[in-house]
Structures are given as structure tokens and as C-alpha cells.
Amino acid sequence: MASLTFDALSKSYGANTVISDFSATVDDKEFLVLLGPSGCGKSTMLRMVAGLTDISSGTLKFGDDVVNALTPKQRNIAFVFQSYALYPHMTVRANIAFPLIMDNFRWWHHLPFWGALMRSRLLKRPDIKAKIERTAEMLELTDYLERRPKALSGGQRQRVAVARSIIREPAIYLFDEPLSNLDAKLRMQMRAEISALHARVQKTFVYVTHDQVEAMTMGTRIIVMNEGVVQQYGTPAEIYSAPANEFVARFIGSPPMNIFAATVRDGLLYVGDVPVLNSAGWAASVVALGLQTVSLGVRAEKIGLDSPSGDLLSIEAHTLVVEHLGAETIVGVKTGPVGSTVDVGVGASRGLHYARIAGEEQFTTNSGCRITFASDAVHLFDPETGKRLEP
């Protein structure tokens, strides 16, 4: 049983607070993903779980045990580093066996010369040898056992790092952006392998990434972090369908969620000077919340660029960017009629909204259109705090 409890965990370096007041409970056997942009404190969080970084305040529990003061080894964890941290002077066999060998070390084995002797003896012990073979077989590394890490490809190195982490059968597996050094194809393959590993070993995984695709595809639970503060904790579906704030809404999803700054005027919502047709109901909801302005969020795939029909909400717009991806077409639009916006340099990407249209649709740039979306596709956020509003 290795549930994880973060209780008001904080980390600061002098006056600089990296993580403040982090609380969450992660059940046993969950695949928890810590997701956030670079520098948001997610790696620091993982290092605190591993015991590689001291906890400034708060308590961290594995099951019912407080582990704040325990060494990484005592916590019985495995850690896969972004750079893999394979031992370059050892063979793949010795790399994989190393945690197991250290488990069998007595205090006197740490003495010079004696240690080297013991390591080579333990490497030949039948039970350890069998375990290495079994692990190598599982990760298809049998042919590479006598090679050094520098003679392996990126994917093979990654697998050695994983093999080294699973051989000891730890209580918790920690991964620090393990796929970020791989190319797109290999990353997809390794995603599947790590997910399969989780299903097989049935242990708690904590996985740090800035890649939302990894988070959405692998995690059973996601913690979205920004600037050391937890933004949302939930299942991938919850986070996607009901983002807790504007940051989460824009961080998850590609292209990010479209946010329209809307104002209530004459019983309708206006984006700038452009009215949102059929928005009377939403305008009333915003007023009922005691607001005059609101951030209106709509996912790119919920937006259509066809002519308005029925009770769909719609905004006048013009196309600026068309990206044909084969299975779908991404169209970048700005609100207002053609020629109403500055569309060169930085101005070209500022205020751009995206629609994701299924199939190979023919759109031309710089032509007028209407952004349309259904009422149930709308998310409301407080324009000042960014928090989700429930009308």
C-alpha cells in the first residue's frame, strides 16, 4: 500500500518560494502526472517526494508513514531521470543490477576495495543474475547487456533506465520528464510502454511532464501546477471538460482553448465592438453573477466556421491562418470584418482564435466568416481572477 499524501507542502530557497502550500492525496496504484510549464516547481515537487530535495515545511506521507526525514533509499522509490543518469562506466548489466547490488550491501561493503570485490561477486549471484535476465527480457534489452550506455540509442538508454528502476520492485516509481530527449515517434512508443508497465506492476507512479499529451494519455490523475501553486487536481477528463481556471483551460488542449474577452452591452455579449449573436441568455447569466465583463472560453474543436443556424452563438470574424493537417484543418481567425485588425509581425498572432475543423476543408485566408458554437460549449471565467464561473 503506497498512497501518497501531500499535506501543506512548501519549498523555498531563501526568500524565493518555489512551491507553496501544496496539498493532495493520491491513492495507491494511481498514475499521477504533475503537469505544468517550465519552472512551475513540478520537478522540485518530484525531488521532494524522492528525498533528493529537503522539504521546507509540511508533511509528506507514504501510506501512513511520514517520510520527510527519510533518505531516498529508505523511501523505497525508483527514480527515472530526464537524462537517464545511466552510469557510463558500467555495462548495461551492471547498470540494471546496481540497485539490487546496493540492497545487498552491508556497511563494511562500502569500504574501498572490499566494495569492488563484493559488487563483482553479487553480480554473479544466481538469483540476481536471473532477475537481471528477466528484467532485460521484459524490456527487450537481452542483446545489449554487455554494452556500455554510450553504444545504445536514445530509446534503448531510456529502457535501461526503466529496467534499473523496476528491478528492485519499489513502492513508488518517479519519472522526471523521461521522454523529453526522444523524437516524436519514439516518444509515442515509450508512452505506450510506460503505460503498459504501470498496468503490469500495479504500483503508484508519479510522472512529471510539461507535455499535455503525455499527461492526458498516461495519467489516471493529473495535478496542473503553475508558479508553485496547484491549479487543479483531477482526472484527465475532468481537467479537460471543466478546467478550474483560465490557466488550466489554455494549458490543456492543442490548440489552446479560445478565450474571448466579452462585455455585456444592451442585453448581449460583445467581443470588442463585435456582438455575439444569440448570447442574450449568457449575458443575463453574467449580469446575475454581478459582472459586466467576462472571459468566454470555447474549445477549438467546438467552433464551427459555417453560417449561423438555429440558436448557435456566433461572432463575425475573418480567417488569417489555414493549416491543413490531413485529418483536420486548423483555422486561425480574428473577430471583426476583414481588414479590421493589424495582421503583421507580432500583431498577426495576437488575438488569434483557432477552430479545429474535422477533415480536409477548403478555407482561404483573409476572407470573412462567422465563428459559431453551441451554448453548452461555453466556459465562463472571471476576467480578474481567472477562476471558473458556474452560472
Next chain:
Amino acid sequence: MIGRRNLSIGVRSLLALVLVILAGFPVFWMINTAMTPVGDLYSNNQRIIPDFSRTLNIFQVLVSDSPFLRWLGNSALVAGGTTLLSLLLACLAAYALSRYKFVGKGLMTFGFFATQMLPEALLIVPLYSMFMTLGLLNELYGLVLVNTAFAMPVAVFLLKSAMDTVPYEIEESARVDGCNALTILQVMFIPLIAPSLAAAAVITFFDGWNEYLFATTFIHDTANWVASTGLASFIGEFTTPLDMVFSGAIVFTIPAAIFFLLMQRKIVAGLTAGSVKG
């Protein structure tokens, strides 16, 4: 283009040849002088090609007329001891300076280098009185200690620079796997910085092997002399058997040259380690 390139190779080869001659001539002269009888050294018909027929004879004289082999053994003990002690202490010090944060770290680093700022001759009187009080005079391990004090800072500097290049992740991964600091140093750092360690070994070995000032001041007993003091003792007030001095010099050079050749490849790797990424 090819012509210019050949010219450049030619010029460089010529320069290299001049350097080899400049460096090699003293060695040649040492061998030539050793092979020439003392009487002939001052005559006008000086030989250019050494007379190798005297080879066996001169080494026989050297070994039978003086305890030179014993002195050579003492030199090996002092140089070997200096190397081992310096590297052991330097590894620990370099690891601490490279990886730990502690109060007085800057001051301590400065302290290591400060020892290199003072000439040895300046310290000889205080060291002599200290060694006398501690009963270290006339002892080979006393020489090991004093040589270590002067050789170690260079080794610390060299090893610390090498350890700085070892990725933190490797150390952290080893900690997760259950290593303590001493095991990390032995199992991870020492194999990874082996080239620098070899370079440090050569530097400290030569410090101990070539050392003369402390050896001649602190060791009075002829039996405890090292080769450098023994060699100098051949120089008499009225006569100097130059052939014996130079044959001794040859014997004195050979072990050091062998040690250097063994380490040479690794030293080059060690001295350039960390200068280029990858």
C-alpha cells in the same frame, strides 16, 4: 591548395624537429658524458657518438661504489607514498569542494592555493623546527608528509575540476540506489575522473621523485638518502666523477620515464578533460 597545405605540414614538422632536438640534446649529452671516461671529458678529442662499450662497466661502478640502488628504492618509497597519500586526501578534498556547501569553503580553497604562493625555501626553517619537535627528521615518511603538503593542492585543483563535470543526476541516481557519499566517490567519481586521476598521479609522483631541497635538509643518515641527494653527494670538493654522476642520472631518469610513458595517454585526456563539451 595542396601545395600550401604540404608547405604548412613541412614547416610544422621542422618546428617539431627543432623542439625535439632542443629537448633531447641534454638527454643525449647525459648519456654521452656517462659513457666517456672522466679524463677524456676535458680533452680536445671529445666524442660525439657515445662509447657504449663502457655501459656495463659504469653501472657496475655506480652500484658497487655507492648505495645508489638503496637510494633509488628510498626515492620510489617517497614518491610512491607521496602519490598515494596525495591522491587519497585530494580525492576526499576535491569531492567536498566540488559537491558540498559549507562555511569557509572559499577560504579553504584559497588556503590550498596559498600553499603554492610561498617558495619552499621560505618554509624550510619553520618546517625543520617543527619536524625536529615531532621527531620526523631523518625519516622517509617525514619526507612523504612534506611532499604531500606541497603536491596535494595541485591534485585537489585538478580533481575538483574533473569532478565538477560529473553530472549531478549520476550522483543522485546513486543515492536513490542506496549509495552513501563514500561509495559514490569510489564507484561513480573515481572511474569517471580516471584520466584526471592519472594526471594528478604523474604530477605528484614527479614532485616526490625529483624533490631535493627537503630531502637534503631533513635527512642526515646516508642510508635514508633519496636518489636526488645521493646523486648530488657525488659532487666532491676537489674532484667529481662526472661519469658516475651522469650514469646515476640515467638510472634516476629511467623509472620516472617508464611511469610517465605508462600514464601518458591518460594524462593528455585528463588535462584536456572538460575543456570541450561532449
